Amino acid sequence: MDFYVKEGGVRTKLPYDQLDISGNEEFGFRPFQLMVASVAGCSASVFQKILTKKRINIDDLTISAEVKRDPIQANRISSISLTFMVKGHHLDRDILEKSLEIARKNCSMIRTIENCVDITEKLEIIPLSK
Template sequence: MEFKMKENSFVTELEFGQLEVSGNSDYGFRPFQLLVSSIAVCSGGILRKVLEKKRITYTDIKIKADVTRNAAGVNEVTDIHLHFTIIGADTTDEKIQKALEVTAKNCPIVQSVNKSIRITETFEQIKHA
């Protein structure tokens, strides 16, 4: 990836399109937003694969990410809590919990940051949307 400097941001061209990143949300995606998005979406994608491999059907997955940053430091991300809402699954909470454990161990982005950012996960099931 190559980033080119603009007046208020940096830009790169990727397969899907242009990505503009800035410390100011008026000019692009903020770096911490991309970090949190990467962790949440990687986890969601791996969870999807794990559920499918275990033949657990569902209709939708939603992820809410809560972020804690250290204002006393350089405002670094210290904690991310992911809350998964699994809609339309016909399974037990124990099976979902086990799937989340497998997900965390197999998500390359979570594993990349696990020594510097504490990541916790919870879930709820909604049987019918």
Template sequence: MKFSMTEHGFETATQFGTLSISPKDEHGFRPYQLLVSSVAVCSGGVMRKVLQKMRMPAEDIRIEVKEVQRNPDIADRVERIHLHFTIRGAEIEESKMPRVMELTAKNCSMVQSVKDAIDIRETYEVIS
């Protein structure tokens, strides 16, 4: 990836279009939003695979970022992320979800990359 400076931040060309990144909401994604999005979507993708391997395919997975806690005294660093998964599927067994959550966190490269620096809380609900 290559990033070029713009008047309001940086941008990069991707196969899906231009990604604008800026410290101001009105000019692009903020860097912390991309970090949180990476953790959330990586977790969702891994969860989907785990559910498929356990023969409990998800019809839908929704991820809500319930909390992002940042520390204004240390460069506004991200210290906590709370992700809430809403999983819909007729074959999903509630009793197996703790193991699904464990495997999801263990196999998500983004969670594993930040786990010692960011407290990641993951909760879920299953809708049949």
């Protein structure tokens, strides 16, 4: 990846599109937003793949991320709490929780930062009636 300094931040061109990064939201995505998006996106993708392999059908998956930062230590990310909201019919909590544990073990972004950022996951099941 190549990065180019521009007014107010940095830009990179990726196969999908260009990405602007800046400490100022007026000029691009803030670095901490990209870090959290990487963790949530990776975890959700792996979780979805596991559910598909197990032939568990869901109607919707939404992930909410709560971030805590430490202003004393350069505003570093100290914790990320992910809440997975799964909608579907006849979902088994035990199977979903086990699948989420497997996803955590196989998410490269979580594995990269898990020793320096506290990452927690919660599961909310939203049952749909037929």
